[in-house]
Amino acid sequence: MTDQLEDLDTYRERVRTYMEENLPRRDHDRPWNPMEDDDDRASMNRDLQRRLFDGGFAGVCYPAEYGGQGLPIYYQRVINDVSEDxxxxxxxxxxxxxxxxxxxLEFGTEEQRRRYIPAFLRGDExxxxxxxxxxxxxxxxxALTRAERDGDVFVLNGSKIWSTYAYRSDLALCLARTNWDVPKHSGLTMFIVPIHHPGITVNQIKMVDGTEEFCEEFFDDAIIPAENVVGAVDDGWTVATRLLFHERAAVGGSSPYTQGRYRNTGDAGRRRITSIARREGKADDPITRQLIGQTEVLNVVQRALIDRVRTGIESGHFPGPAGSLVRLFGGMAEVERVTIGLELAGRSALVWDEPAAGTEGVDYVRxxxxxxxxxxxxxxxxxxxxxxxxxxREHAADRGVAFREVKRNPSR
Ligand SMILES: Cc1cc2nc3c(=O)[nH]c(=O)nc-3n(C[C@H](O)[C@H](O)[C@H](O)COP(=O)(O)OP(=O)(O)OC[C@H]3O[C@@H](n4cnc5c(N)ncnc54)[C@H](O)[C@@H]3O)c2cc1C
Incomplete structure (x- = not known):
C-alpha cells in the first residue's frame, strides 16, 4: 500500500508549485491582527479553501469517498510546512x-457524511x-440547553456562548439535554444546527482587545429535524468525548486534520520573533538573543511532544486523554511566547491601534x-x-444523581 503513495519530496514540490500559482503570499512582517477583523475575512477563507480543494489539497486525511484525499498525516504535514509562506x-x-x-465522520450517518463533509472541504460551509x-x-x-422531542423534530431552547465566528458560520454541533431524569452524562444529545435559522439569535460579544469574534446564541423554540441528531439520542456524551479528543489534538497541534499552522511553532514563528527584535533595534542585544533562544526551545520541545504523544496514542501506548499533555504544553508555551514578544517590543507594545504598530500588545491582552x-x-x-x-477523581456532587435533582444556580 505504502509503495503506491507518492514520494513525499515529489509531493512537496507539487504542493509548493500549486500554492505559488494559486495562493497569495503571506506577509510575515504583518501577521493577522485581530483588530483588523473585517467582512472579507470569511469570504476570503471560503475562497482559499475552495482553491485548496480544487488542487486536491483539502481534507488530506479525510476518506476519498467524502471528498478527501485518503492520505496519511505525513502528507498533511508537508502541506502545513510549505503553507507557512x-x-x-x-x-x-x-x-x-x-x-x-x-x-x-466518526458518528454521523452515511447520509450526514455525504451531505456535510464534501461541503466543508469545498469551502461552502x-x-x-x-x-x-x-x-x-x-x-x-x-449543559442546560434543552431539546424536547415533538414527532420528527426537536424543539431547542436555551443559550450557548463563546462560539467563535458563529455570526459568519453556517452550521454548528450543539450539545443539548434531552433527558433530565438520568445522571448528567446520560441525558445529552448532539445535534447539527443551522445557525441562521428561525428561533436562533446570534449576538457578537465585544472583547477587551476590541475584537467581536465571540458570539452568544439564544434558542427560542428553534425547530431541529430529528435527522440532525449525531450519534444516538441521549448518548451525546459519547460523541462529545470524541469531539473533545479532536479538540485537544487540534489545539495541541497533533491533529491529522489541521491545515496550515497557526501556533507559532515553525519557521514563521521564528521569523516573527526575530523581526520584532530587528524592528526594535535589539538584534545584537545578548538578553534579546537569550529570549529568542528560549522561544526556539519551546518550539522544538512542542514539536517533539506533539510527535511523541500522537505516535503514542496511535500505537496504543498512551491513552486518548494523553492529548491533554500537548494541550497543556501548547497553552503554556503560547503564553510564554507572547510574553517574550511583549518584552522584546517594549514600549511599542503599548500602542496597538496605529496602522504601523505590531500586534504584540493585543497578543498579550488576549x-x-x-x-x-x-x-x-x-x-x-x-x-x-x-x-x-x-x-x-475530584469530588462531584452530581455524580449518579438524576440531572433534574442536581442543585444549581438559576440559569440566565
Ligand atoms: C479562543 C477561545 C475560543 C473558544 N471557542 C469556543 C467555541 O467555538 N465554542 C464553544 O462552545 N466554546 C468556546 N470557547 C469557550 C471555552 O471552551 C471555555 O472558555 C472553556 O471551556 C472554559 O469555560 P468557561 O470560560 O466557561 O470557564 P469556567 O468553566 O467557568 O471556568 C472558570 C475557571 O475555573 C477553572 N475550573 C473550572 N472547573 C474546574 C475544575 N473542575 N478544576 C479546576 N479548575 C476548574 C477553569 O479552568 C477556568 O480557569 C472558546 C474560548 C476561547 C478562549
Whole structure:
C-alpha cells in the first residue's frame, strides 16, 4: 500500500508549485491582527479553501469517498510546512476541519457524511461549536440547553456562548439535554444546527482587545429535524468525548486534520520573533538573543511532544486523554511566547491601534485565550492526573444523581 503513495519530496514540490500559482503570499512582517477583523475575512477563507480543494489539497486525511484525499498525516504535514509562506484558510482549519468534521465522520450517518463533509472541504460551509454555556464551559456535561422531542423534530431552547465566528458560520454541533431524569452524562444529545435559522439569535460579544469574534446564541423554540441528531439520542456524551479528543489534538497541534499552522511553532514563528527584535533595534542585544533562544526551545520541545504523544496514542501506548499533555504544553508555551514578544517590543507594545504598530500588545491582552479555548489548561491538568496518572477523581456532587435533582444556580 505504502509503495503506491507518492514520494513525499515529489509531493512537496507539487504542493509548493500549486500554492505559488494559486495562493497569495503571506506577509510575515504583518501577521493577522485581530483588530483588523473585517467582512472579507470569511469570504476570503471560503475562497482559499475552495482553491485548496480544487488542487486536491483539502481534507488530506479525510476518506476519498467524502471528498478527501485518503492520505496519511505525513502528507498533511508537508502541506502545513510549505503553507507557512502562504495565506491559508485557517478559519476552516479549526473547528470545521479538525474538530466538528472528524466528529461527523466518526458518528454521523452515511447520509450526514455525504451531505456535510464534501461541503466543508469545498469551502461552502463553515462550522462552529455550540458547547459552552453561560453557566460554565468546563462542565460541558452540565449543559442546560434543552431539546424536547415533538414527532420528527426537536424543539431547542436555551443559550450557548463563546462560539467563535458563529455570526459568519453556517452550521454548528450543539450539545443539548434531552433527558433530565438520568445522571448528567446520560441525558445529552448532539445535534447539527443551522445557525441562521428561525428561533436562533446570534449576538457578537465585544472583547477587551476590541475584537467581536465571540458570539452568544439564544434558542427560542428553534425547530431541529430529528435527522440532525449525531450519534444516538441521549448518548451525546459519547460523541462529545470524541469531539473533545479532536479538540485537544487540534489545539495541541497533533491533529491529522489541521491545515496550515497557526501556533507559532515553525519557521514563521521564528521569523516573527526575530523581526520584532530587528524592528526594535535589539538584534545584537545578548538578553534579546537569550529570549529568542528560549522561544526556539519551546518550539522544538512542542514539536517533539506533539510527535511523541500522537505516535503514542496511535500505537496504543498512551491513552486518548494523553492529548491533554500537548494541550497543556501548547497553552503554556503560547503564553510564554507572547510574553517574550511583549518584552522584546517594549514600549511599542503599548500602542496597538496605529496602522504601523505590531500586534504584540493585543497578543498579550488576549494571551490567556490559549489556556481557555479548547478546554482550559486547569481541566487538562485534571485529566492528566486522573486519566493518565490514575490519581483519585475530584469530588462531584452530581455524580449518579438524576440531572433534574442536581442543585444549581438559576440559569440566565
Ligand atoms: C479562543 C477561545 C475560543 C473558544 N471557542 C469556543 C467555541 O467555538 N465554542 C464553544 O462552545 N466554546 C468556546 N470557547 C469557550 C471555552 O471552551 C471555555 O472558555 C472553556 O471551556 C472554559 O469555560 P468557561 O470560560 O466557561 O470557564 P469556567 O468553566 O467557568 O471556568 C472558570 C475557571 O475555573 C477553572 N475550573 C473550572 N472547573 C474546574 C475544575 N473542575 N478544576 C479546576 N479548575 C476548574 C477553569 O479552568 C477556568 O480557569 C472558546 C474560548 C476561547 C478562549
Amino acid at each position: 502562504f495565506d491559508m484558510p485557517l478559519l476552516f482549519s479549526t473547528p470545521t476541519m479538525s474538530i466538528t468534521g472528524p466528529t461527523v 463553515l462550522w462552529v461549536q455550540f458547547m459552552s454555556e453561560p453557566s460554565g464551559g468546563s462542565d460541558m456535561a452540565g 494571551r490567556q485565550a490559549s489556556c481557555l479555548g479548547g478546554g482550559s489548561t486547569e481541566m487538562a491538568r485534571n485529566l492528566i492526573s486522573e486519566r493518565i496518572l490514575g490519581m483519585p
